[in-house]
Amino acid sequence: MVAVARTAAERGREVRQQLVGAARELIAERGWSAVSTRMLAERAGVAPGLVHYHFASLPALLTEAAIGAMRSAVEEIGQLLDQAGTPAQMLDRMLTALEVHTGRDPLSLLFTETYLAATRDDDLRAAVSGIVVDLRDRLARWLGGHGISEPERTAAVLAAAIDGVVLHRALQPDLTARTVAPILRGILRTEGERG
C-alpha cells in the first residue's frame, strides 16, 4: 500500500516546503521587499493564515528560503570542483554551468536580491557571509592544490567576477560563457607565471 493518507505532520512539512518554494520564486519575480504573505499563500496554494503558522514572520520565511537555495548552489559548485582536472577545465565547466543563469532567471535574481537584503538585515548578513566565505575557502583550496598562485585572493576575485557577470547578463544578454571564459582565464596564473 502506498501512502495515500499522510499524517498531519507530513502535510505540515509539505506546506512548509511549498511556502519556501513560493518564496524563492517570488523574491526573484518581485524583489525581496515586495513579497507579501498573501502572494506567498496564493502561490503556494495554501490558506493565508498558514504563513504565520509555520514561520515566525515574513522575513524569517524569506531568509530560510534564500539561505537554503544558496547552500544548495554552493554544494553543486563543490561537486563541480571535485570533478574538474585542470584550472582551465574548471573555469569552463563553471561558466558552462552558469550558462543556465541568464541573469534574469529566478536563481540569479534570488541571489542578488539576497546580497542586497543582507545589507539591511544582520541575521541574514551573517548567514550569507558564512556561505560565501565557505565557497571562497573551498575554491581557494582547490586553486592552491592545482598550482595557482595567490589562491585566496584569486578565489575571492573569481567569485566576485562571476557574480558580476551574472548581474550584468541581466541587462546584456550577449555576455555568454563563450565570450567571458577566455578573458576571465587571465585571472588564473600558475606559480612562477606571475611577473
Add this chain to the structure above:
Amino acid sequence: MVAVARTAAERGREVRQQLVGAARELIAERGWSAVSTRMLAERAGVAPGLVHYHFASLPALLTEAAIGAMRSAVEEIGQLLDQAGTPAQMLDRMLTALEVHTGRDPLSLLFTETYLAATRDDDLRAAVSGIVVDLRDRLARWLGGHGISEPERTAAVLAAAIDGVVLHRALQPDLTARTVAPILRGILRTEGERG
C-alpha cells in the same frame, strides 16, 4: 547680498532636486521597492503632496534619480580614462576610485538596486542598458587604443568584474583595491601576449 528671495520656479526646481537626492539615499538605505512617498518627503524636508506634484509617479522619481546618478558616474569614469597613461595605471586608478565604494555605501547599493529594478521595469531597463553599453564602448575604445587585445570582450568582463567586486565587498570588507588589483590585472593582455 544676492537673491535671498527666489522665484516660485526656482523654489520648485530646488524641491525637485531635494526629492531626487532623497530618493538616491533611500533606495540605497531601504531598497528600491521599499522606498515610500512619505519617507521621501520627510527626508527631503518637504510636504508629502509635493512628491506627486513634481513627479508623475513614485517609480518615475526613482528612475530619474537612479539614471541621473549612473550618468554622473559614467562621466567620471570617462574623465579617469582620459587621464590614464597605461592600462595598468588605468586599472589602479579605477580600483582606487572605487575604494570609496565599500559595497555598503550609498552609491554602490543604489547601482545594484537599479540593476535589479531594471529587471522588472521596461523603461528603467532601457535607460540602464543604454548607460552600461555606453560605458563599455568607451572602455573598449580606450583599451583598443592602448594595445589590449580583444578590447570589447575585455571591457565587458572588466565592467562586470568590477561591479561584482563592489557587490561582494558589501559582505566581505577585506576585498580592497590592493587585494583585487594584481589579480584582476590578468584580464588585460596586450596583443601577441595572448597564448
Add this chain to the structure above:
Amino acid sequence: MVAVARTAAERGREVRQQLVGAARELIAERGWSAVSTRMLAERAGVAPGLVHYHFASLPALLTEAAIGAMRSAVEEIGQLLDQAGTPAQMLDRMLTALEVHTGRDPLSLLFTETYLAATRDDDLRAAVSGIVVDLRDRLARWLGGHGISEPERTAAVLAAAIDGVVLHRALQPDLTARTVAPILRGILRTEGERG
C-alpha cells in the same frame, strides 16, 4: 435559547450584508461616485479594512448592492402583475406602489444613480440591461395577454415613463400617482381601439 455565538463564516456573511445595505443607502444619499470606503465602513459599523476584505473593489461592492436592489424590485413588480385583473387596475396598483417613491427616497435615487453609472461601467451596464429587459418582457407578455395592442412597445414606453415620473418627482413633489394615472392610462390601448 439557540445560537447566540455565531461561527466566523456567519459573522462574515453578516458583515457583507451590512456593507451592501450601507452601499444602497449611501449611493442614494451622496451619489454613486461620491461613496467612499470609509463612509461605507462607518455606516455599516465595521472596520475600514473589511470593505476590501469582502469585496474585490469599491465598484464591485456598489454594483452588487445596486443589482441586488434592482432584482428585488423587479420581483415585486412581477408579483404585482400576477395579482392584477385588468390593465387599468394594474396601472393603478403600480402607480400606488410607486407612491412610496417620492423621487427623493433611497430606492428611486439608487435606481437613477445606477442607470447613470451603467453608462460608464461595462459590467454594470450589462447587468442593468439584463434586468430592465427582463422587466419589459414580463410586462409585455402581461399586456399582450390582457388585450393590449403592441404590447412590447407599450411595455417599453410605460417602463420609461414611470422612471421619468419618479425622476421628475424628485423636483416636483406634486406629481402624485393620482395626478399621473389618468393621463398615463392613455398609453394602454386595447386591440381595435387604436385608430
Add this chain to the structure above:
Amino acid sequence: MVAVARTAAERGREVRQQLVGAARELIAERGWSAVSTRMLAERAGVAPGLVHYHFASLPALLTEAAIGAMRSAVEEIGQLLDQAGTPAQMLDRMLTALEVHTGRDPLSLLFTETYLAATRDDDLRAAVSGIVVDLRDRLARWLGGHGISEPERTAAVLAAAIDGVVLHRALQPDLTARTVAPILRGILRTEGERG
C-alpha cells in the same frame, strides 16, 4: 484689421466660457461628483489656478454650466412649440429633436446628472426646479391652446415621460422616436375624447 489683440477683459470672458464648456463635457463623461478642477483646467486648456480665479468654488462652476445648458434646451423647445401646428405634429417634432439624444450623449447625461445633483444641493434644486416648471407651464399653455384636455397634468406627464425615454435609451438603444411616438401619442387627448 481684425481684432487679433483682445483686451484682458475679453480674454477673461473667453477663459470663463471655455471652463463652462469643459464642465458640461466632463459632467456627462465622468459624473457630477467625479469632475475635478485639474481635469477642468486641462480640458479647457487653461492654467489650474484659473478655476478658482473665475469661480467661487467647483460646485459653483458646475452649477453655472448645468443651468446654462438647461436654459438653452428649454429655449429650443419653446421655439419648437411656436412652429408646430397640431399636437401630433408637435409630439413628432419633439421626439425627432430628441433623436439626437441617444441617452448616452453629453446633453442627456448632463441633464440627468443635474437632476440627481439637484437632489443634494439646495441652490441647484431651486434653479433646476424653476426651469422645469417654466417648461411645463409653456407646454401646458400650448396644449390647452390646441384643444388638449387637462393640459397641466398632460404637460407634466409628457415632460417626465420624455426624460424617462431618454434615460432608458442609454441602456436600450432600440427605443427610437419611431418606436415611442405612436404609443406616447395616447397621452394627448382632445376635450370630449376622454371617457
Add this chain to the structure above:
DNA sequence: CATGAATGAGTTTTCATTCAT
C-alpha cells in the same frame, strides 16, 4: 494542523483650495 475573518496602519495617488509672484 488548519482556517479565514478581522484589524488598523500602511501604501500610492488625487483632491480643492490658497497664495506669492
Add this chain to the structure above:
DNA sequence: CATGAATGAAAACTCATTCAT
C-alpha cells in the same frame, strides 16, 4: 488677469499579523 507651486486631507487599496473556531 494669470501662473503654478504648495498644502494637508482624503481617496482606494494592500499589508503583516492575530486569533477564535
